[in-house]
Amino acid sequence: MAKPRELRRRIRSVQSTRKITKTMELVATSKLKRAQDRVAAARPYAAALTEVMGDLYDPELAERFPLLRQPPEGGEGPARRVALLLITSNRGLCGAFNANLIREARRRLDELDRAGTPVDLHVVGKKGITYFRFAKRPLASQRTDIGDKPTATHAAELVGPLVAQFASGGVDAVEVVFAQFRSAVSTPPTVLRILPVTPPTEGRKDGKGMASPPSVLPSFRRSANYILRPSAEAILAELLPLYVRNQVYRALVETTAAFYGAQRTAMKNATDNAGDMLDVLNRTYNRARQAQITQEIAEIVGGAEALKG
Amino acid sequence: MHVTVVSPERAVFDGAADAVVAPAYDGQVGILPGHAPFLALLGTGVLAVRQGSASSRFTIAGGFLQVVGAGGGGDAVRIVADRVEES
Numbered sequence: 001m002a003k004p005r006e007l008r009r010r011i012r013s014v015q016s017t018r019k020i021t022k023t024m025e026l027v028a029t030s031k032l033k034r035a036q037d038r039v040a041a042a043r044p045y046a047a048a049l050t051e052v053m054g055d056l057y058d059p060e061l062a063e064r065f066p067l068l069r070q071p072p073e074g075g076e077g078p079a080r081r082v083a084l085l086l087i088t089s090n091r092g093l094c095g096a097f098n099a100n101l102i103r104e105a106r107r108r109l110d111e112l113d114r115a116g117t118p119v120d121l122h123v124v125g126k127k128g129i130t131y132f133r134f135a136k137r138p139l140a141s142q143r144t145d146i147g148d149k150p151t152a153t154h155a156a157e158l159v160g161p162l163v164a165q166f167a168s169g170g171v172d173a174v175e176v177v178f179a180q181f182r183s184a185v186s187t188p189p190t191v192l193r194i195l196p197v198t199p200p201t202e203g204r205k206d207g208k209g210m211a212s213p214p215s216v217l218p219s220f221r222r223s224a225n226y227i228l229r230p231s232a233e234a235i236l237a238e239l240l241p242l243y244v245r246n247q248v249y250r251a252l253v254e255t256t257a258a259f260y261g262a263q264r265t266a267m268k269n270a271t272d273n274a275g276d277m278l279d280v281l282n283r284t285y286n287r288a289r290q291a292q293i294t295q296e297i298a299e300i301v302g303g304a305e306a307l308k309g
Numbered sequence: 310m311h312v313t314v315v316s317p318e319r320a321v322f323d324g325a326a327d328a329v330v331a332p333a334y335d336g337q338v339g340i341l342p343g344h345a346p347f348l349a350l351l352g353t354g355v356l357a358v359r360q361g362s363a364s365s366r367f368t369i370a371g372g373f374l375q376v377v378g379a380g381g382g383g384d385a386v387r388i389v390a391d392r393v394e395e396s
Binding site (some may be wrong): 041044045048049056152155157226227228230234239240242245246249261292 | 335373
């Protein structure tokens with residue numbers, strides 16, 4: 001049986017680890033709350049934009065917009081070159097969160113590779129970058145400076161070059177791999193095609209996109225007889241890039257919220273496991289201590305017996 | 310009329326107002342209750358939302374402004390701006 005002194009040392013070490021994971025759990029919980037608020041706060045804008053886009057969208061106008069250009073062979077046909085944007089976290093201690101995202105990205109990459117489509121890989125977050133550097137896959141771009149609070153500016157910086165590339169014909173499709181935030185415990189990695197823009201349709205039944213948020217604004221009735229300034233075409237031309245940017249922004253905030261959800265779960269599990277370990281260690285320690293005392297008494301009694309002669 | 314001002318990050322303003330003056334792409338636009346359905350691109354400038362004698366001001370850039378008759382309960386104005394700063 002292990003020595004009591006060694007057991008004590010292990011108990012202390014597990015105790016302090018538990019203290020750390022417990023604290024991290026609390027921190028992740030509060031950050032999750034804030035990240036969740038940001039996801040919710042982004043909804044009115046997304047809803048408004050989606051609705052107006054839906055109102056303005058007209059297949060005849062669509063012909064003239066580069067951002068609505070469907071890949072050759074029509075519809076979901078094979079594209080010649082695809083840009084894939086993978087969003088991961090900068091930090092770990094979040095269970096399989098990043099591994100899941102990377103696996104989803106790999107799956108999509110393999111799919112495209114098999115189809116013989118060259119892919120530009122853009123990665124956000126240290127974890128994804130480290131993985132693909134290890135896998136020796138060249139990255140078209142990478143950035144790690146988007147932390148807890150992604151902003152629309154971050155999204156614009158990410159998406160700007162991609163939109164330009166798409167508009168000039170450099171790539172035929174742009175897809176984002178991110179963690180969809182359904183709830184703190186359900187954050188499935190998701191592939192979302194942001195370019196060419198799929199015209200927003202009511203309800204978004206395709207299941208591929210982000211679930212359409214319930215409108216928090218008073219219901220705006222569709223009215224075809226808007227006064228449009230300057231023109232439907234000009235407004236659509238202005239709003240399309242915003243729509244694309246907003247999808248990336250939502251991907252960023254959802255991934256952030258999902259990350260904290262995953263981290264909280266991971267830290268909660270670690271705390272629970274440390275507790276279980278402490279129970280076992282304490283029991284072992286007490287038994288060892290008791291055994292030592294028993295042995296000492298036995299020795300004293302033995303010694304006294306011997307002296308009596 | 311009901312006015313909402315939203316930025317990509319959050320809803321900045323949500324409430325009743327008597328008048329809205331917004332910077333459209335080609336100059337200021339004033340919206341009073343009873344305006345016809347309207348959709349215009351926004352430029353850069355100061356957005357004023359007036360309720361009685363009080364007035365909220367925001368500096369905004371980009372996005373659009375929409376006026377819709379919300380049916381029965383008066384009009385609704387929605388300002389969806391690319392950037393919003395309260396001032």
